[in-house]
Amino acid sequence: MSYAPALVANAFLYRAKQTGRKLNHAHVQKLVFFLHAWSLTLDGRSLVSERPEAWQYGPLFSSLYHRLKSYGPKTIDLLPEFHPETGQLRPLIPTRNDRRLWFFVDQVMDRYGRFTSSQLCALSHESGGAWEETRDAKVTVMADEVIRRHFLKKIPHASTV
Secondary structure: OOEOHHHHHHHHHHHHHHHOOOOOHHHHHHHHHHHHHHHHHHHOOOOEOOOOEEEOOEEEOHHHHHHHHHHOOOOOOOOEEEEOOOOEEEEOOOOOOOHHHHHHHHHHHHHHOOOOHHHHHHHHOOOOOHHHHHHHOOOOEOOHHHHHHHHHOOOHHHHHO
């Protein structure tokens, strides 16, 4: 199953809240990107329903950008969604039964959650990486094959895959 970027963002925001971490717009964008990249690389399919775009400051999800841009550098709480059954706005979080999603959320938080937004930005658009390759090709949407190829290089035994 894949999820809208805002729903994946809420999974990260929920985990951050549980552990006392504070996330801003840049943190959330990059964490969602790394979840997309690693689920795509390790499982062959992404947990995010939208493809990232190669913007000036690294990969981001356009729909998530428009949801978060008003926060600027401020800490973000859970993003509200309209609930059609109640007619109210409330945060939606992916079901705890989706073990695959929560596994990747936890792994990405463990690996990348301690970095500043500037460090995450640098990691997400490293030289020779998927972001740079996409920008050099003068296209906007980052192709899954490009992301996967780049992230496979980060796995020590992947050269034989």
